[in-house]
Amino acid sequence: MFTGIIEALGEIVHTEKDGSNIHFDIRTKLAQELKVDQSIAHDGVCLTVVKTDGNNFRVTAIDETLGKTNLSSWTKGRKVNLERCMPANGRFDGHIVQGHVDQVGTVVSIEEKDGSWVFGLSYDPEVGNITVEKGSITINGTSLTCFNSKAGSFSVAIIPYTYAHTNFHQLKVGDNVNLEFDILGKYMQRILKGYSS
Template identity: 55%
Template sequence: MFTGIIETLGTITNITKEQGNTHLTIKSNFTNELKVDQSVAHNGVCLTVVNIENDEYTVTAIKETLDKTNIGNLSISDFINLERGMKLGDRLDGHIVQGHVDQKAICTNIKKENGSTIFTFTYDPSNNNITIEKGSITVSGVSLTVVNSKKNEFSVAIIPYTIENTTFKYIELGDAVNLEFDVIGKYISRLTNS
């Protein structure tokens, strides 16, 4: 379980493919606090630590993860949003995030506006995922509030602090991001579409 509050940016230092799996090695400033078998969210994707060496650790993404997320698009030296699992009893500063990405979206517009930056994303509506105005959405692991909700599109307003401390500072038009829709909204959508 996560909150969508990014702790740090990691750097991809190695990528190894093995059959349908991809092993990612990441350098981060909290590697020394990790243990093998621990869960960490990577751009919103919950992956298990399988090896630790000095200030780097390795996780494995399976084919389904690679198909549904932007993890397979990463290259060596890319930055990645990182968040460790929530501790029981801590504040929930973002919202309840499972680390189970529902689908990808494409950035279709970036606009500076009154001290914030508005990012617009378009996604395939065939999975019946929904957003609602002022509802929660997780974009590449970042807990955000939806503005301008439409059937297959929504926007988020990003403050300068979030831009500077997440991968939002690297997002360009046409880039793919990971979406985890609000868990309550997913249940409602499933009930109303069954």
């Protein structure tokens, strides 16, 4: 379990195709604290550490993950938001984040507002996910609050600290981002809609 509070940025230093999988080698100050078999959220995607080497570590994304996230577009030099699992005695500074991306969204607008930024995002509402006004959303692993919430679109405001210490400062209009919708909202929607046969 994660909280959506980003601990550090990592940089992809190598990618390697292996059948339908891709190995990612990532450089970060956190690497020396990691161990093999540990779960880390990478832009909101929970992946398992399979190797550590000094300031680098390796994770592997399988075809299922590559098909449902933006990881297939990751290349050398990309900055990635990193968060380790929440310790049992930790604080919930963000919200409940599973590290399971629901779908990919698209940045449709970026507006600077006196030192903060407003990002407009769109997503395919036919997948069945929803946002609510002032509800929680995870974008590239970052816990944020929605506003201008509509079917298929919403906005978030980014403060200077978050902008500088996550990969939001690298995003451009048209970029794809990983979205994990609020787990409580997903349960409520399932209760109300039931299962389709």
